[in-house]
Amino acid sequence: MGNASIASDTHTLTVGKLTRELTLVRPTPNVQLPLVEFLGDTELAQAAAEEMKPLIPEGTEVLFTCETSSIPLVFALSVVSGLPYEVARKRRRPYMVDPLIQDVASMTLGVGETLWLDTRHAAKLKGKRVTVVLDVVSSGGTVNALERLVNRAGGTAHGRVAAFSQGEPKIEMRVMQALPIFKR
């Protein structure tokens, strides 16, 4: 990872045998970031899952993420690892019963989000060693919120695995690949 000058409007990503030309997006006037999207790219999710499988800490019993962009990845990782997964929601659903509610302090977006975990799903984490899975980790705020949910559900935060890091996460996390940040 590192800061590089802006070379083009795309960034070439390589995962296993796959390559993708990622669009660069500009969150602030002087910064460009490659946009990775697992939603709508079956092969990319499968290739990343193969690369991430060895990063899952031994002893993990359940994978845990939040909606939406990480869902294809955690699903593909569930398939290759044989481990079950759970997903925290970002909106309350009408059928939820006594959900756990957890605020996320997101440095990236500058706005808070809230995660919701229904009782029935929290029960699947209870007494289990749980590894948090994300598509992209930037500040680490989402990871912290997910781990608080794990603890509140009676599980143990056992590991952290991300496909990509962007910037300098303030937490330790096993990452498949660092994405570049292009600054003028």
Add this chain to the structure above:
Amino acid sequence: MGNASIASDTHTLTVGKLTRELTLVRPTPNVQLPLVEFLGDTELAQAAAEEMKPLIPEGTEVLFTCETSSIPLVFALSVVSGLPYEVARKRRRPYMVDPLIQDVASMTLGVGETLWLDTRHAAKLKGKRVTVVLDVVSSGGTVNALERLVNRAGGTAHGRVAAFSQGEPKIEMRVMQALPIFKR
């Protein structure tokens, strides 16, 4: 499908070789519905995808759904069919450029929702025969909104496939299985 008396607090679902005891939820005082959730159940999504594969109309080039609960299903269906998929979002994302915006008239929830499809994803539907995929179809409002997005993106609405129907959808749709509605 049909109306039955309330026999227990769960409904036994069978998909292929799998069985699941579904929780019954009560949207109104006199009605109970089985709650099917693909999120967090890798085996159920895979089993349903196997059963749904033959329902995909010949000539389909892209599968299309909206977040969130249908994502594991459409992903598993993409894997078994070899077809790509796209997902309309329910919230605007900061990186979207000139997204297509489509309101959904939802009879079930009594509230409207809005679907967002970024330019980059709309481009994947252009000139393609697109089949809409949903986990559960009830009124058909979401299907109609997704097909309007297909048309506005320059694609052709080619087919409609759902894992489950609940109630009496006002549209024609190929459905793997009808879920019961329990009325007092």
